[in-house]
Amino acid sequence: GAVVSQHPSRVICKSGTSVKIECRSLDFQATTMFWYRQFPKQSLMLMATSNEGSKATYEQGVEKDKFLINHASLTLSTLTVTSAHPEDSSFYICSARVEGGIYNEQFFGPGTRLTVL
Amino acid sequence: AQSVTQLGSHVSVSEGALVLLRCNYSSSVPPYLFWYVQYPNQGLQLLLKYTTGATLVKGINGFEAEFKKSETSFHLTKPSAHMSDAAEYFCAVLPGYSSASKIIFGSGTRLSIRP
Numbered sequence: 001g002a003v004v005s006q007h008p009s010r011v012i013c014k015s016g017t018s019v020k021i022e023c024r025s026l027d028f029q030a031t032t033m034f035w036y037r038q039f040p041k042q043s044l045m046l047m048a049t050s051n052e053g054s055k056a057t058y059e060q061g062v063e064k065d066k067f068l069i070n071h072a073s074l075t076l077s078t079l080t081v082t083s084a085h086p087e088d089s090s091f092y093i094c095s096a097r098v099e100g101g102i103y104n105e106q107f108f109g110p111g112t113r114l115t116v117l
Numbered sequence: 118a119q120s121v122t123q124l125g126s127h128v129s130v131s132e133g134a135l136v137l138l139r140c141n142y143s144s145s146v147p148p149y150l151f152w153y154v155q156y157p158n159q160g161l162q163l164l165l166k167y168t169t170g171a172t173l174v175k176g177i178n179g180f181e182a183e184f185k186k187s188e189t190s191f192h193l194t195k196p197s198a199h200m201s202d203a204a205e206y207f208c209a210v211l212p213g214y215s216s217a218s219k220i221i222f223g224s225g226t227r228l229s230i231r232p
Contacts, residue, residue, distance in 0.1 A: 006160075034219075043207060043222045044161075093160050095220075106220060108153075110160040 002028045004096045006109035013084055014117055021079045021112045023094030029074035030096035034106065035067070038091040050077045084116040119144045119212040123223035131231045136180075136195040138226050140208030143189065149211040150191040151220070152182055156204045164206075167191065178202070203230045 003026040013019050023033055031052050036044040048058045048069050056069035066088075068080040077096075081088050093111045124139040142148060149168050153161040165176025172184040178201075182193045191208060208223040 004160075041225075041227075043224045046219060049219070091158075105166075107163075108161040111158070113158060 002026075002096070002098060002105075002107045004094065004107045004109040006092075006094055006112050008112060009110060010113045010115075012115045012117065015085050016083055019081045019084055019114060021081075021092055021094075021114075023077045023079070023096070023109055025075045025096040025107070028096070028098055030077075031074065031099050032097040033071060033077040034095040034097070035069060035077075035079050036093045036095065038093060038111075040091075044093060047079075081114065084114070086116045089114055089116045119148075119210060119221050121208050121210050121221055121223035123206075123208050123226050125226055126224065127227045127229065129229040129231060130198050132200055133197050136193070136198045136202065136228065138193040138206050138208075138228065140182075140191045140193065140223060141189050142191060142208075142210045144210055144212040146213040148213075150182075150184060151209040151211070152176065152180070152191075152193050153207045153209060154178075154204045155207065155225075161207065164193070198228075198230050200230050200232070203228055 005024045007022045033050045035047045037047050038044050046059050047062045048056045050056045050069045050071040052071045052074050058064045071077040091111050094109045095106045097106045120143045122141045151166045152164040154164050164180050165174045167174045167184045175181045180195045205225050205227050207225050209220050211220050
């Protein structure tokens with residue numbers, strides 16, 4: 001299957017700093033990428049849908065100014081957590097969608113563990 | 118509204134025993150159904166999926182699931198559990214075929230294997 005990478009895999013930062021997480025589709029082009037957040041022992045919560053060349057669509061309750069998403073190319077989307085605080089500590093997972101075929105299959109990245117001190 | 122319900126947040130079985138993880142869904146349109154596995158501090162790995170055709174779907178690592186429309190279920194089974202099967206399992210539904218459809222995840226079931 002298609003491969004999605006995330007960088008970094010783990011990041012620790014001080015409160016008030018901004019952190020950028022990259023999501024790349026390595027062997028395919030992804031018109032649409034998704035960003036999820038996962039709290040310990042919980043399911044994935046969709047934060048936003050990112051379309052190449054346009055503004056991201058955020059889910060209800062997700063602060064767009066807090067979580068900046070950029071999808072500048074068909075293989076790269078970035079999530080920037082601005083002015084991070086301890087409550088932003090979480091596991092962030094991206095997913096890239098392959099368009100066409102029987103259905104639009106999503107492939108998931110390995111996740112990024114963010115710890116805000 | 119579309120939804121996914123996984124019965125049992127934690128399932129524990131003995132090594133070699135049958136694994137059964139339950140999943141029921143609600144969808145107003147014909148769904149695509151998935152099971153994913155997540156190991157600690159890792160992303161999701163697709164175990165198997167149902168799109169169309171045969172309702173009994175075989176996946177990786179000896180897992181299989183059967184789509185039962187009348188019961189709106191997509192339970193995951195494996196005849197004989199292995200220690201390496203210990204992980205978190207998520208059932209998911211993709212309602213509809215359009216590009217606007219989004220995957221909806223269940224709350225997850227943690228599978229533990231007893232020696």
